[in-house]
Amino acid sequence: MAQDLASMALLAAELKYTPVDTIPAIAAGVRNAFNSHKTKSIDFRLTQLRKLYWGIKDNEAALLQACKQDLGKGAFETHLSEIDWCLNDIVFVTQNLEKWVKDETAPDIPLANKLLSPRIRKDPLGAVLIIGTYNFPVNLCITPLVGAIAAGCTAVLKPSESAPYVARALQHIVETSLDVSCYAVVQGAIPETSTLLEEKWDKIFYTGSATVAKIIAKKAAETLTPVTLELGGRNPAIVTKNANVRLAAKRLLWGKIMNAGQVCISQNYIMVDKEILDPFIKEIKIAMDSFYPNGVKDSEDFARIVNGKQWSRLKNMLDNSKGKIVLGGDMDESQRYIGPTVILVDSPQDSLVADESFGPLIPILPVEDLDTAIRIAGEVHRTPLGMYPFGNKSETERIMRETQSGGVSVNDALFHGTIPTLPFGGVGDSGQGAYRGRSSFDCFTHRRSVTTTPGWMESLLDVRYPPYEGKLAKFKQMSELKPNFDRHGKVQFNLVSYILGLGAGSMAGGLVRYAVVLL
Numbered sequence: 001m002a003q004d005l006a007s008m009a010l011l012a013a014e015l016k017y018t019p020v021d022t023i024p025a026i027a028a029g030v031r032n033a034f035n036s037h038k039t040k041s042i043d044f045r046l047t048q049l050r051k052l053y054w055g056i057k058d059n060e061a062a063l064l065q066a067c068k069q070d071l072g073k074g075a076f077e078t079h080l081s082e083i084d085w086c087l088n089d090i091v092f093v094t095q096n097l098e099k100w101v102k103d104e105t106a107p108d109i110p111l112a113n114k115l116l117s118p119r120i121r122k123d124p125l126g127a128v129l130i131i132g133t134y135n136f137p138v139n140l141c142i143t144p145l146v147g148a149i150a151a152g153c154t155a156v157l158k159p160s161e162s163a164p165y166v167a168r169a170l171q172h173i174v175e176t177s178l179d180v181s182c183y184a185v186v187q188g189a190i191p192e193t194s195t196l197l198e199e200k201w202d203k204i205f206y207t208g209s210a211t212v213a214k215i216i217a218k219k220a221a222e223t224l225t226p227v228t229l230e231l232g233g234r235n236p237a238i239v240t241k242n243a244n245v246r247l248a249a250k251r252l253l254w255g256k257i258m259n260a261g262q263v264c265i266s267q268n269y270i271m272v273d274k275e276i277l278d279p280f281i282k283e284i285k286i287a288m289d290s291f292y293p294n295g296v297k298d299s300e301d302f303a304r305i306v307n308g309k310q311w312s313r314l315k316n317m318l319d320n321s322k323g324k325i326v327l328g329g330d331m332d333e334s335q336r337y338i339g340p341t342v343i344l345v346d347s348p349q350d351s352l353v354a355d356e357s358f359g360p361l362i363p364i365l366p367v368e369d370l371d372t373a374i375r376i377a378g379e380v381h382r383t384p385l386g387m388y389p390f391g392n393k394s395e396t397e398r399i400m401r402e403t404q405s406g407g408v409s410v411n412d413a414l415f416h417g418t419i420p421t422l423p424f425g426g427v428g429d430s431g432q433g434a435y436r437g438r439s440s441f442d443c444f445t446h447r448r449s450v451t452t453t454p455g456w457m458e459s460l461l462d463v464r465y466p467p468y469e470g471k472l473a474k475f476k477q478m479s480e481l482k483p484n485f486d487r488h489g490k491v492q493f494n495l496v497s498y499i500l501g502l503g504a505g506s507m508a509g510g511l512v513r514y515a516v517v518l519l
Contacts, residue, residue: 255413
């Protein structure tokens with residue numbers, strides 16, 4: 001009861017933007033906190049992560065209501081993609097962090113250099129800026145924050161002002177759960193974000209549109225600040241005539257109804273072989289009826305468009321399309337509602353294919369064959385965030401071989417993006433960098449190469465000191481690698497090396513095989 005009252009009070013409060021003139025001091029504060037080295041302690045990091053877990057858990061009711069207010073998101077989707085996702089992520093990270101932070105033995109070190117104990121140390125990058133977005137407003141703020149804390153960074157979190165209820169809840173959680181000298185929240189829109197970008201950060205993590213990402217990347221380049229950009233794309237789904245039509249229709253429909261289609265990795269359009277077009281559309285209608293037996297609009301399981309601006313944008317895209325609506329099309333501006341809408345289009349230049357919809361619009365483009373589908377996919381967007389091939393094994397392998405994308409879900413919609421421990425990120429203009437699970441830790445970590453040279457090695461190192469007369473032959477003897485290929489690029493087979501190495505292909509592999517034989 002006390003938590004419910006606290007949640008009601010939290011949600012009733014107005015979102016207050018951070019005064020612009022205080023932002024430089026906030027940024028300086030987290031920089032100073034990092035320079036104090038307090039976040040480098042593993043115990044400190046684990047404590048902060050555990051406290052964040054309980055901060056989310058104790059404010060679960062507020063987060064559920066906030067997601068409902070901002071996006072019309074139901075309890076199941078909010079738990080699935082927001083609250084439970086973040087809680088599980090924190091538990092996973094805390095269970096593995098002590099293993100991740102340990103020095104790694106450097107791989108592929110020549111025998112002569114092993115005496116220097118080459119290793120890789122995991123150092124935090126420093127003070128980082130995390131800019132979230134509105135479609136998964138809890139997940140896309142907390143998940144990178146977990147990575148930053150785990151890595152030993154300090155951070156400023158900037159939630160999306162387009163999800164104000166969640167933004168308030170997140171600020172409350174951070175300020176009541178974490179060390180406020182190390183982690184801060186800045187609220188606001190363009191002026192506040194612009195002021196944040198004027199500060200020097202050790203990394204910027206941004207989730208959102210490519211347009212804003214270009215501004216951030218340009219600003220970051222002025223100070224050579226590394227960035228991770230999690231963007232979107234005009235993601236294609238390709239359904240060949242050999243696909244399981246029923247499963248393809250059902251799974252791709254699910255990919256566009258989740259969060260009312262406001263998912264960066266959901267398919268933007270579906271290319272379907274003409275031979276199976278009619279049964280594919282029929283199966284989508286069957287799946288729709290099974291998902292929403294009492295209709296979509298009144299279902300607690302279907303979200304709303306985040307705001308009026310985005311609702312109008314989607315309506316304009318649909319109005320500008322030359323396609324034919326074959327299913328859905330119902331809208332209600334007063335509720336920011338757009339139902340799942342299937343549109344049959346006849347050109348890759350149609351507005352629903354050429355632009356990213358980021359909503360529950362499902363354009364279907366019939367194609368003659370797989371060759372055509374692969375060609376169109378590359379023309380529409382060469383490096384989308386996701387790719388969704390449906391067909392037999394040889395067809396899906398060919399699609400992956402002849403296209404590029406941030407990730408692929410074979411015979412499914414966006415499944416690769418729902419596995420919280422699988423690295424997630426784009427390629428080309430759909431993003432750079434990856435996070436989630438271990439990758440979230442790596443995202444905010446510098447892998448620092450370290451060697452230690454013992455004093456007794458000085459005589460072995462004499463070859464590096466001048467004068468160099470007569471030392472080149474010795475140096476080559478110590479370091480030169482002999483190629484196993486000729487000048488035409490063909491590998492030369494060496495029978496003696498093959499026999500001595502027991503066919504292992506390397507000296508180390510040969511030693512292992514000899515050990516096995518002797519044992």
